[in-house]
Amino acid sequence: MSDFEGVLDAVRERVDPTPDERRALAEAAERLADRAREAIAELPVEADVLQVGSTARGTWVAGDRDIDLFVRFPADLPREQLQEYGLEVGNEVLPAGREEYAEHPYVKGSFEGYDVDLVPCYRLEDATDIQSAVDRTPFHNAYLEQRLSxxxxxxxxxxxxxxxxxxxxxxxxxxxxxxxxxxxxxxxxxxxxxxxxxxxxxxxxxxxxxxxxxxxxxxxxxxxxxxxxxxxxxxxxxxxxxxxxxxxxxxxxxxxxxxxxxxEPTTPEPLSEEAVREHVEARGTTPLAVVFEAPDLVEDQLYPQLYRSRDGLVRGLEIEGFEVLRAATWADDRAVLFAELSVSELPAVERHEGPPVHVGGHAQGFYEKYADGDAAGPFLDGDRYVVEREREVTTAEEFVRDQLGEVALGAHVESIVEAGDYDVLAGDEVAALADGFGTELAEYFEPTV
Amino acid sequence: MSDFEGVLDAVRERVDPTPDERRALAEAAERLADRAREAIAELPVEADVLQVGSTARGTWVAGDRDIDLFVRFPADLPREQLQEYGLEVGNEVLPAGREEYAEHPYVKGSFEGYDVDLVPCYRLEDATDIQSAVDRTPFHNAYLEQRLSxxxxxxxxxxxxxxxxxxxxxxxxxxxxxxxxxxxxxxxxxxxxxxxxxxxxxxxxxxxxxxxxxxxxxxxxxxxxxxxxxxxxxxxxxxxxxxxxxxxxxxxxxxxxxxxxxxEPTTPEPLSEEAVREHVEARGTTPLAVVFEAPDLVEDQLYPQLYRSRDGLVRGLEIEGFEVLRAATWADDRAVLFAELSVSELPAVERHEGPPVHVGGHAQGFYEKYADGDAAGPFLDGDRYVVEREREVTTAEEFVRDQLGEVALGAHVESIVEAGDYDVLAGDEVAALADGFGTELAEYFEPTV
The missing domain is CATH 1.10.1410.30 (CCA tRNA nucleotidyltransferase, domain 2)
Known part of the structure; x- marks a missing residue:
């Protein structure tokens, strides 16, 4: 037996559900479906119940305890009714559950130790008629059930x-x-x-x-x-x-x-404050962290905003002339935009290029604007006027403290920044993040593929 | 009378030669031509004498004292003979003159207070038949004499x-x-x-x-x-x-x-050492100067080499990640390559991008090279492997001291650099250049169009 097969056999031991696990899950799902059908019987419309997802198709990894039940209503039922009836069935089946909102409302709850989603959708003839993403799920389920051995x-x-x-x-x-x-x-x-x-x-x-x-x-x-x-x-x-x-x-x-x-997913040992300081010292860079209370959003809304904000911060710094070696963003209760600068200080003057001299009025306007000012020049570089004028901010930290609101940020992050509800950590100070983000800092400073 | 005409009248006063100046110059030129014709008579070939240039065409600015005489030999005379006879006539006319070499030899000397060039060339029917640039001059002269009022x-x-x-x-x-x-x-x-x-x-x-x-x-x-x-x-x-x-x-x-x-050409007041230091301080930049004994070349050979070396220095610094705000080069007995850095220090690590992961062997080679080394990573950025590895030099001064020989330099400058015959001044130290290059430093720090 090859190494390859040997390894797979060992992994199968861990990921294949035992017959007991399968049976227990199937029975629980059947009891749930029964309860759903009873609840449907109380409604003034027809509907059926469909178990979907990996636990329906036998593709779940041992230990996963998710059961997804879809309740399919007629395609001509108005959306408001579908939502109302869907939540009614959900609350009946999972009395201790709570209502959640993806594209449309559903009920999430616990049943006999399983995590259950009970989702209303439309029963359609063709997947291209779907009205929301959840309507697609039964088609996926049918397609795979027919084909997966x-x-x-x-x-x-x-x-x-x-x-x-x-x-x-x-x-x-x-x-x-x-x-x-x-x-x-x-x-x-x-x-x-x-x-x-x-x-x-x-x-x-x-x-x-x-x-x-x-x-x-x-x-x-x-x-x-x-x-x-x-x-x-x-x-x-x-x-x-x-x-x-x-x-x-x-x-x-x-x-x-x-x-x-x-x-096996690996999580590195969290870095201590001391270890963060050592990394910063050895790299000779200037890390900057913008820290604020994480906005109260589900992850699928929070992370796109954080990614956008991280990219906006990097672009803003770069436009100003600072150089970013790498950047990251993390969140728990707090959110962090992290940028590590290879160039965090710039001189008092910056080059500012004007138009080519031959561009009539525009060129003359540029020349006159700067001719009597404090800037060095105007002088010529090739066919253009150039001046060296005073730079607005000379450190990346200043930029983040004073001009962060000018970069492209996620909407909720923008509000937080505009309200000034954020702290800035610069250089060594980022070591304080080890309290809470030690693992993320380990992944950052000791990165792997 | 408009301002415009008024100004021109005043300038004409200064630039139009007086009748006395014209007459004196014409007479001197005629005496020179006579002497040249006498010398030609001694030669075994025919030749004529032609006065060319601005003093031949009346376009010289008052006070210029250049007389250019061309001696035209038959087109079928071998080049060696032309050069020999040309120098013979030149030495006869300007016994105290010296031989110079442009594209081919000529004699330069002083006569009655005028600076005289006596240049041999070919007498040709058509300018497109020329054998060297000087053969073109008589055609230019004839063209302009016919047309200029x-x-x-x-x-x-x-x-x-x-x-x-x-x-x-x-x-x-x-x-x-x-x-x-x-x-x-x-x-x-x-x-x-x-x-x-x-x-x-x-x-x-x-x-x-x-x-x-x-x-x-x-x-x-x-x-x-x-x-x-x-x-x-x-x-x-x-x-x-x-x-x-x-x-x-x-x-x-x-x-x-x-x-x-x-x-009126203007030359700024030379900067003092103190003034240079004040400029550097106010700008917050890091100037670097490479100083060496100027190679013994005519200006038309020296300056192209200095310009090339200045550009090579800038490119070399930029490739290494340093940022150059502006650069210059100057020469008297010494030559200076001057680069003013807005970023002269970089961290201990630098980003080094590898190939996209899908580029088979190349990608694997990159990964394996760095997987067990000191560099941070390999990690992924988009579809590529990236590492952060130790930077070879972290200051621009180090680069100029240790790696200047690796940039593109003019040939003579390259030899000087390879022999290590240069000094490096960094930051405040460039103030010492005020001794000898004060005017150039004034033009640099207070530039105009």
């Missing part, structure tokens, strides 16, 4: 665990990784776990897969998997270039040298 | 003095400005001094003039004046974009507000 399901579990191990599993907007559905489509497309890794190793992005050969749109993503149930949708749209590269890297490494550890 | 000559003198005043007169490789011949062609083309300034004010480079409408080449210069005697030559090839812009700027200013001072 038990062996495929085992390989899906391996691939999911592989993606979890490398941190690329999850289509949430923080991770920007591979969804469960995408994972299953890839294993189906390539024919197994090994085949999937081998194909991924040889990818040359952009990679386009179209299992039903029915694409009706162009996609500008590094990985495109055309949804078998919707020719206009890329199932992998959310996957970042970095996660495509990450899975390629680990596929290549694992195929060359199979090692069980890749299946 | 006395009034034109007066306007040429005004335009020359204007160009001298703004520092754009001279086709030498240090100045990269307007030659006498070019000045005369422009006044002829536009019809007078005022018309020339008005045309220049409205230039939108690239400007192409072709008085004889016979261009046979494409030119990639901001100013093109096709030589009336050679359809393949741009008379203005040497004029820099900066000098085109400079004359445009001053034409616009002078036409709007005629002021006699523009006709």
């Amino acid at each position: 038990d062996a495929d399901a085992g390989d899906v579990r391996l691939f999911k665990q592989f993606l979890k191990g490398i941190g690329a599993y999850g289509s949430d907007l923080r991770t920007q990784g591979f969804s469960g559905y995408l994972t299953e489509l890839l294993v189906l497309e390539y024919g197994g776990f090994r085949e999937t890794l081998e194909a991924i190793r040889d990818w040359a992005p952009p990679v386009v897969l179209d299992p039903e050969d029915h694409a009706e749109a162009e996609f500008d993503d590094p990985l495109v998997v055309v949804d078998p149930t919707d020719p206009e949708r890329n199932v992998a749209a959310v996957v970042s270039a970095e996660n495509v590269a990450r899975v390629q890297h680990h596929a290549r490494e694992f195929l060359a040298d199979p090692d069980e550890s890749v299946f | 006395d009034a034109d000559a007066g306007d040429v003198r005004l335009f020359k003095q204007f160009l001298k005043g703004i520092g754009a007169y001279g086709s030498d490789l240090r100045t990269q400005g307007f030659s006498g011949y070019l000045t005369e062609l422009l006044v002829l083309e536009y019809g007078g001094f005022r018309e020339t300034l008005e045309a220049i004010r409205d230039w939108a480079p690239p400007v192409v003039l072709d008085p004889e409408d016979h261009a046979e080449a494409e030119f990639d210069d901001p100013l093109v004046v096709v030589d009336p005697t050679d359809p393949e030559r741009n008379v203005a090839a040497v004029v820099s974009a900066e000098n085109v812009a400079r004359v445009q700027h001053h034409a616009r200013e002078f036409l709007a507000d005629p002021d006699e001072s523009v006709f």
